[in-house]
Amino acid sequence: xxxxxxxxxxxxxxxxxxxxxxxxxxxxEMLNWQGAGMSIMEMSHRxxxxxxxxxxxxxxxxxxxxxxxxxxxxxxxxxxxLQFTMIAQNFLRGGSADYITTGEWxxxxxxxxxxxGDPKAIYDAKxxxxxHAPAYGDLAHNDGARYVHFxxxxxxxxxxxxxxxxxxxxxxxxxMSSNIASRPFDVSRYAMIYAGAQKNLGPSGVTLVILRDxxxxxxxxxxxxxxxxxxxxxxxxxxxxxxxxxxYIAGLVFxxxxxxxxxxxxxxxxxxxxxxxxxxxDASGGFYKGHAVEANRSLMNIPFTLPTEELTTKFLxxxxxxxxxxLKGHRSVGGLRASVYNAFxxxxxxxxxxxxxxxxxxxx
Numbered sequence: 483x484x485x486x487x488x489x490x491x492x493x494x495x496x497x498x499x500x501x502x503x504x505x506x507x508x509x510x511e512m513l514n515w516q517g518a519g520m521s522i523m524e525m526s527h528r529x530x531x532x533x534x535x536x537x538x539x540x541x542x543x544x545x546x547x548x549x550x551x552x553x554x555x556x557x558x559x560x561x562x563x564l565q566f567t568m569i570a571q572n573f574l575r576g577g578s579a580d581y582i583t584t585g586e587w588x589x590x591x592x593x594x595x596x597x598x599g600d601p602k603a604i605y606d607a608k609x610x611x612x613x614h615a616p617a618y619g620d621l622a623h624n625d626g627a628r629y630v631h632f633x634x635x636x637x638x639x640x641x642x643x644x645x646x647x648x649x650x651x652x653x654x655x656x657x658m659s660s661n662i663a664s665r666p667f668d669v670s671r672y673a674m675i676y677a678g679a680q681k682n683l684g685p686s687g688v689t690l691v692i693l694r695d696x697x698x699x700x701x702x703x704x705x706x707x708x709x710x711x712x713x714x715x716x717x718x719x720x721x722x723x724x725x726x727x728x729x730y731i732a733g734l735v736f737x738x739x740x741x742x743x744x745x746x747x748x749x750x751x752x753x754x755x756x757x758x759x760x761x762x763x764d765a766s767g768g769f770y771k772g773h774a775v776e777a778n779r780s781l782m783n784i785p786f787t788l789p790t791e792e793l794t795t796k797f798l799x800x801x802x803x804x805x806x807x808x809l810k811g812h813r814s815v816g817g818l819r820a821s822v823y824n825a826f827x828x829x830x831x832x833x834x835x836x837x838x839x840x841x842x843x844x845x846x
Contacts, residue, residue: 491830494808495637495783496660497680499546499825504684504734522730527723534710535726539733546736546745549692556711557721557729562587562659562678566594566612569674570712571669571751573628574599575702582629584643584807585612585813586638587657595631611815612639614775618648620643628700629653629673635661635780639683640773640819644781647672653697661782662690664824665749669755679728681782682824688728721835738825748824752781755822755831759784762838769842770779773815787817793845794818800841806834 492499502784515522518531525532529772540555549555558564571592573579577599581592583606595601598796602624605616623630630652634643637660646668647654653673669675674693680686689712698715707713713721739748760779763770773785794817801809811817822831 490805490807492807492826493820493822493830493834495819495821496678496684497686498821498823499726499827500684500731501738501805501825504738504825505733507646507734508731512745517702520567522720523727525726527720527726532726534555535730535733536720536724539729539736540725542733542736542740543690546740547616547669547692547806548666548745552695552735554691554693554695554698554715556714557724557732558689558691558714558719559687559725561686561689562657562676563590563594565657565676565691566591567597568608568709568711569629569631569676570595570598570601571699571705571709572701573655574601577628578602578624578626580604580621580623580630582614582616582621582632583607583612584628584633584641585639586812587638587659588631588633591633591657601735602632604630605836607641610643611773612636613773613778615641615643615778618643618645623652627652629655630838631655631657633659635659635664635782637783637821638785638814638819640783641778642774642782644778660823663748664736665751666745670742679732681821682735683734685728688732690732706829749781750826752822752824755826755828756781756784758828758831758835759822759838762835766838766842767846769846770838773817782823783819783821785811785815785817785819787811796845797841801834804833804837806830806837808835 510519543555572597575598578599581601581603583603592601592603603623607614616769617618634656649671655674656672658675659677660681663682674697676691680687682689701712721784770786788797798810809820811819820834
């Protein structure tokens with residue numbers, strides 16, 4: 483059990499933990515945001531108070547992630563899943579694009595794109611049970627591809643590309659939902675980055691889109707307004723009422739990590755957390771088996787298996803009693819999965835690692 487507020491260690495793959503200082507500030511401002519006399523959830527998104535919140539969130543996102551001036555920042559709705567369709571409608575319709583498949587989420591991306599054009603699967607790691615990501619230099623791209631789409635970190639398989647794509651003139655579009663802001667990355671290498679907020683940026687309900695300016699000029703004309711990125715760009719992502727509360731919390735999260743020391747410090751922290759758990763897996767003599775190959779191990783999602791289903795059930799029962807929750811693995815991989823996003827405390831990773839050592843000694 484975590485210290486303070488009787489909070490459990492929440493290893494959920496999403497929604498994930500939010501920094502406690504952010505939750506405390508949101509609590510304190512719940513009824514009366516900075517003297518406005520009302521909650522963020524009650525105020526007009528066109529009013530001066532919320533515009534101040536929105537502008538701060540944008541500015542802090544740009545500062546934290548080093549987003550250049552020639553990129554638009556949008557706070558949209560519908561999650562990353564809606565982005566699978568919007569990307570294809572805006573940039574693919576009737577044409578071809580390259581898709582890299584490294585797990586469940588990238589599979590969903592190409593499935594949505596097939597309804598709009600001719601996406602080419604230039605890599606599929608299915609034969610290895612999606613336990614790795616390819617090296618960028620090993621990919622065979624198609625002539626005429628309008629963009630290259632990939633998922634940087636597969637939440638279910640715990641597979642991470644571990645590096646930005648090359649500056650090769652291609653328009654790389656990245657689903658970064660489960661490792662956004664977990665380490666420094668070079669935004670200029672991407673035509674577009676998108677991420678559901680509920681793992682590293684705040685609560686569910688808002689999706690961050692980072693879109694290079696020239697991509698706006700390539701949008702398919704005649705799209706329904708809400709599915710057209712140009713609509714959202716032209717209206718400052720307020721064509722309709724945005725998810726105000728989620729944007730507000732995301733803004734607090736951006737500011738929290740800026741004050742923490744930025745993404746280099748965040749990466750250092752995340753490496754330390756993951757090392758506690760991977761260290762036990764590697765030293766267990768095969769009692770615990772990780773899913774991803776070492777070069778592509780995620781710092782955010784750590785899937786692993788035990789020798790039998792009976793031991794897996796026992797592990798889940800005993801960890802639940804300790805206040806370690808949401809450790810059951812996804813059905814497509816099985817076993818267990820520890821998700822340790824930015825706001826997950828290192829004490830929780832250490833506690834799980836200690837439990838894993840003891841469990842292996844008792845049951846190995």
